[in-house]
Amino acid sequence: MAGWSMLADDGSAVDCDKSPSKKLKPSFCVDLEPDWKVSNKFSEACAESERELDKLRCDFEGFLRGFGKEICTQNTFRPLPLMLGDGQHVDLLKLFLVVREKGGWNAVSENGLWHLVAKESGLFGSNLASPVKLVNIKFLDTLERWSKRAVENKGLDCGLNNSRVSFSGYLMEAHADLRPSLTKAPGEKQEYPHLELLSEEVESNGGEKCDGVEGLSGLNLVGKFGDSKKLCNEGEREAILLDGDENDVVIKEKQVCLDSSESVANVQDGRNLCDNEVNSLVAEQDGGKRCDIDDDDVVILDPGRFCVKRKRESLCGMLSWITGVAKNPCDRAVGSLPECSKWKSHGKEEMWKQVLLAREAIFLKRQVDSSADQWQKAQKMHPCLYDDQLGSTYNFRERLRHGKKLNSEKTTFQAQACSESLSATQSGSDKSPCAEVMKDGVDNELLGNTDLFTENSALDKYVPKGISWKPRSKAEVQEWTGMTSESDTKWLGTRVWPLEKVEQRYLIERDPIGKGRQNSCGCEVPGSIECIRFHSGEKKLRVKRELGSAFYQWKFDEMGEEVKLSWTKEEEQKFKATLKSNPASLQTFFRDQKFFPTKSREDLVSYYFNVFLMERRGYQNRFTPNSIDSDDEELESVLVTNGTGQEAEKSPSSIFYSPKKPHTNLR
């Protein structure tokens, strides 16, 4: 990924080299300028309806990016999101899903469905089959294969985390960059709405936006560090700041990153790249993609400055050439590669030469990357734990001051920046502005993250809408080890039934199981209180005989209207009277020993459920069979409390809250 950006920045650096008197800005524009549409897009994205989708897409792209970063030591990965040659955005998520829906890569290829895929992915135009296929190879196929291998889930996770960490910092930084520029340069008022919008966006959506840029910011870091290790190029670094304050180039987090990798590119440039065209093409291509990345985060303030519209196809051409060769290496059309020594004499119009240049750039990126890795490794500790927040805030301001100062010297500076970049060596002095800036950058990472963590923790980005998500709500699930772990056999319960040893039981039960009630009985008045009581009692006796000790284990002896037997008439009267007089305080009543000193709370509850409510139910059964509500236990209380019931007062966050639900006459 960064490899491409380096190529890209080569391009701009070359531009810069060619015309040192020219301002830096145009060349930056190459990198940063997306279509003017971008700003449109941005506002569209603000629309609520789009946000959901965007978020999903961002999530996916964020994942892809994190994923790309993870494997980029073995494999190249591409910047995201991307555009086709004609400037259409490719919705990778959609593409991915569409391809999968069609049965995967192989199925689609075999059946020649690529044009269909393109159409369904929301891309318009003809002949899109091969670009779409290419996109798939480049972006999604790797993901598919890689995930097939199912390697080191943890690693991936970690990688993602790291990039998230770095993102937050950039977000902060971008924000801070924005602020001064907003207050400064009053002459450029017409651009402010955009800026403010952006800044608001950055503010309010801090957490969400995280997805969209996380991978990239990881890259930023790479760029920066590569920078410090390799160059320590003051000029370059300051040019960045200058840029940030300048306000006519895009002001945003990614910019810094581009700039920093640019400095790397400059060296590259000075050393071995002289191919203007290829590089600018590449740069341009890359620039286009980068702009995409920025998508809704980016506001281009000055579309007028956008340089030349260049052909993006060329890189696509190279890529498809490679794909072609890979697929069919013996094809005569490919031709053969000349001796190594003769490479230099060939022009960039040769495809293989372009490929070599690209490879070179990618190689460079890897070195850079590895140095950045070191930092990332050291960064395992959660940024929250760093307590240098104050310090970094300070440094941050310092850094901005540097930027301001430099701003005034900008013209001389640019020339310097470029020339110095060619000859820059590691100064070794940590006090150089560059090093300081580096440090600030790191500090800001930490600062930003610390700040963001409180409000929008990394996990917040997974907040599904409407859930007050607490990351701590998740259960610790170990990864499956393929073998069962030691299981506690202690807790299997105590068997109550069937009885362990056959107790003396007289099985007189001859009714078939679950036969149900007999419809007829010998009672004088079937269905009367006496009848029911008789049959219940009879049944209970049988149950008791059959269950033996289980009968007591299940507390059947404490259930049913039998409970009544242990109560005296006076006690029952008192119970009812108390309940009637003070129905709302049932809970206290049950606990309070003063009413029934001889009864335990359990006794009271048991009496309440088994006798009191049963009797009431029995009463209802007979007199108001059409409006029975045994669960509205406080019929009396409802009357007492003016019939409002409790539900009406419940807040919507309560489970009681049940709109449109008639609370009366449930049956």
Place this chain on the structure above:
Amino acid sequence: MRSKDRISYFYDGDVGSVYFGPNHPMKPHRLCMTHHLVLSYKLHQKMEIYRPHKAYPVELAQFHSADYVDFLHRITPDTQHMFSDELVKYNLGEDCPVFENLFEFCQIYAGGTIDAACRLNNQLCDIAINWAGGLHHAKKCEASGFCYINDLVLGILELLKHHARVLYIDIDVHHGDGVEEAFYFTDRVMTVSFHKYGDMFFPGTGDVKETGEREGKYYAINVPLKDGIDDTSFTRLFKSIISKVVETYVPGVIVLQCGADSLAGDRLGCFNLSIDGHAECVRFVKKFNLPLLVTGGGGYTKENVARCWAVETGVLLDTELPNEIPDNEYIKYFSPEYSLRIPSGHIENLNSKSYLGTIKAQVFENLQSIQHAPGVQMQEVPPDFYIPDFDEDEQNPDERMDQHTQDKQIQRDDEYYEGDHDNDQNMEDV
């Protein structure tokens, strides 16, 4: 005559004396009624009934935060006025009142689900039932929606010791948010919840778009429904989604939360399901012949809850229950018909065919993402040989698994989980 499945049923008579408070719709007494009904239908003769152990705080802390468990342990109605901050912090109070034997109640129902999971793990039964469990709203550090301890999460964690993938199905009228949240980031548990969604209905989550994240992306399925869904559309939707889920996910064990508040006429619910429709879901899940852990859940019209769970116990025992309810202690509650069937609901069904079709299509699309995402296909997650920090207290050194049980497990694991273990360790082994 025994059913061919071995069924373990958990019940503790102590729940009868649990009282949430005046006008609180949650009445553990419904469990007594259920048990009575089960016995009156003589279902106990076809199964084993266990009294669960009372789960120790340390067991509860396997999911819940230790401070929360500790607080639940300590708090009593008499002392609660001194802990107003904590009450707010742990969301105790209105929905989740502090009552006398609160902690014991939690210990019983959580112990039941843990025991049930253990019995399944040790293959001592094929189906385990704990009607006291299923309190799916409880969060790691707070109570919610009448739920204090999330026994389902604890049970699933137990099942995960022996199974690579656990499927959780929730037919409570409320979204199974606590369980979903607990396993939102993992692909080792797939949660499927059918629930009422919208109109600020509790708990407000469970949109079809909430599908899990990270490794758990697409491993949380939500089927949001509107008021008044009836048997026909519910069971059809349930069957098509669940069969697809089982086919795709190939779980090793299923946990089924049978909240009875999705029945018609529930005090808090708003669906039109009959007991037959509700039980049909249980029957369908049973047909997969996978180890099955069945729990209760919501259900606030308690005679209907008892009816429903008795019928479902019968379903799990392959026993059709006659409609006339046999005499039992609580027969009065089942008047005037004294029958199992309940009048069907009369709430307008707001679930149009097209709405249900859209939901189904969306769920299927998400399921496809699993099917075709190679990383999460049916090969196992590679072992990372991480040895967890085990609390000595949790392990009982006296207990050993007998060799027979162990052998059986090993065999079974091979059967189930043979796949390509694409990992370094295995490579070295080969």
